[in-house]
Amino acid sequence: VSARVTLLTDFGTRDGYVAAVKGVIAAIAPESIIDDAAHDIGFGDVREAAWALARYWRRYPPGTVHVCVVDPGVGSARRALALHAERRFFVGPDNGVFTHVLSDADFQAVSLENSTFHGGDISATFHGRDVFAPVAAHLARGVSLDELGPAVTDPVRFEVARPHREGGVVHGEVVHIDRFGNLITNIPAQLIADGARVGIDGHDLGTVRRTYADAARGDALALIGSDGMLEVAVRDGRMNGAVGTRVRVTQSD
Amino acid sequence: VSARVTLLTDFGTRDGYVAAVKGVIAAIAPESIIDDAAHDIGFGDVREAAWALARYWRRYPPGTVHVCVVDPGVGSARRALALHAERRFFVGPDNGVFTHVLSDADFQAVSLENSTFHGGDISATFHGRDVFAPVAAHLARGVSLDELGPAVTDPVRFEVARPHREGGVVHGEVVHIDRFGNLITNIPAQLIADGARVGIDGHDLGTVRRTYADAARGDALALIGSDGMLEVAVRDGRMNGAVGTRVRVTQSD
């Protein structure tokens, strides 16, 4: 049995690009199960892709190969990477899409320079199909990372906003807005003392609640989201705000 | 071989929530094939989800586990359920999403109170990942329903509009509008006599036709849809109307 392969792209599905990637994987690793993660990441939105990947990579079992192709620089000099972290594999461009994996886990990385494991005829604009898919399939079949190319010690990471504390106040910001209109912040639960109050944009949300149902319909609330970070939401609604909106958590006296 | 698992949610895909659910299932039941049913159900639209599920659950083979997570009340006191009906399994919140299954088949139900089969660390807002996914994976591996928690005899069902007959007229209504703009009614084929005429909103559509091609392009028609219910459609177009629009079928004399 081959390992599972997941796909995360900004290709959309209707042009057939995603299916071409799946076909290449199936041709090399016929037993592999390919799970769609998402194909509607914003065009070239590497941060959004990195965020989505952070949510699921560890949930999959060891041996899983996570393919992430949000690749606005395809065909330029950017490197192509494979990573190994906590027994999962990752394949994609070296543009920051693996930022959260690299921050959260020990990793090994290689630059995909051994063309033995690439497709036969590499296009300049579709490395998802011609480089990343065949490499992923070979990893799923058990090829080892160091056969794929030379080690890389400095994969690209983008800057991640960090919360900071001033006196009794933790200052953070919104880093992601999900489909439900929840604002996800960069403030982890561990920084929030019991009884602390949450404010956003001058608006006081009171103390942290446990779940949406602890607010009245249409009311805003703060809660700890499913990945352990402070979120701001409206029960049965959408919270106003943007990535970068400031959030503060004030310790009670 | 593990059983097949299907997923129906309102999560969208781009936040990575769906992939997290798949990863949890794959970690517990590595051989399971996970089929996406839909992830673009309207936010919290339990009726739409119930409708979609009604269309496919019996088409899958015995042993299939159908996971349905449209769960606006997550974290509240609503129960979490697993069902068994006609040798298929169902996992999801007790909010009416299984209404059509419960109406159409004999079933057993349990409340998911045995935390042995849940994830290690249950969030208050993502039971799809922390409760329903692990339970589904255990069912796919052969765990029996009664190990999951105590029996439930009164799972939540929403009210379903029923057609009624007055003299020679059957009165029904539109209960779903599909992507093609077809209006699907609650009037089953069995209630429609040969030669009966269909009217919607004061507009006479004539007798029931066999298929779209039996009308001229752009013309409205009535026909029996693929699940045996009366539909109103426009050939190569979209029919005006809304859920709740009244439809009448008048017996010919």
Place this chain on the structure above:
Amino acid sequence: VSARVTLLTDFGTRDGYVAAVKGVIAAIAPESIIDDAAHDIGFGDVREAAWALARYWRRYPPGTVHVCVVDPGVGSARRALALHAERRFFVGPDNGVFTHVLSDADFQAVSLENSTFHGGDISATFHGRDVFAPVAAHLARGVSLDELGPAVTDPVRFEVARPHREGGVVHGEVVHIDRFGNLITNIPAQLIADGARVGIDGHDLGTVRRTYADAARGDALALIGSDGMLEVAVRDGRMNGAVGTRVRVTQSD
């Protein structure tokens, strides 16, 4: 192990039609892995579907069954087909959706008239579920093409615009616009001499570049796309134009 099955439709996912198709396949061929190609093809847009299919069918391994159900004429007299080309199978309506397969490969075709391999109760409006899915599943399990019905030698093809040459100029047109806003033309790389200049709508794009990164951000460029055809694109942007927009390639002197 059953073969892989791919699905290409215009059904959308939220009505549950796609899941019904998958369920039928899984019931007949329980081991088959079903890969979604796309379900968001424009309503009845047979050309778009044909284009998507052209991109991926050969990438999948021999034995794969490609199901394509964009079928505005369902229930009319149009034939239902299965094809065999280069050891892949194809199932769908005889409406031109296989045009590019038929042009690019030797094929055998049959009309799906042997109801032994259909579902038990055929609706007039959902052959995807009642005819194409069961046939696909039987092909995945090894049923041979000629058991499915009588041979067909004239499957429907739509007209495909071809480029032509006048003196030193190749005249072609845009045949597809992808999600990224790239205009894909009908001019293959082989017709483009070194140093030739590309013009679109009276606008000179200069010579053919290798990849997007060879233009400045926001600048238009011409390049050879990943399927070997001339494309017109804007780096990190979307090119204006429509299907049918004329493109010319002028040989340098």
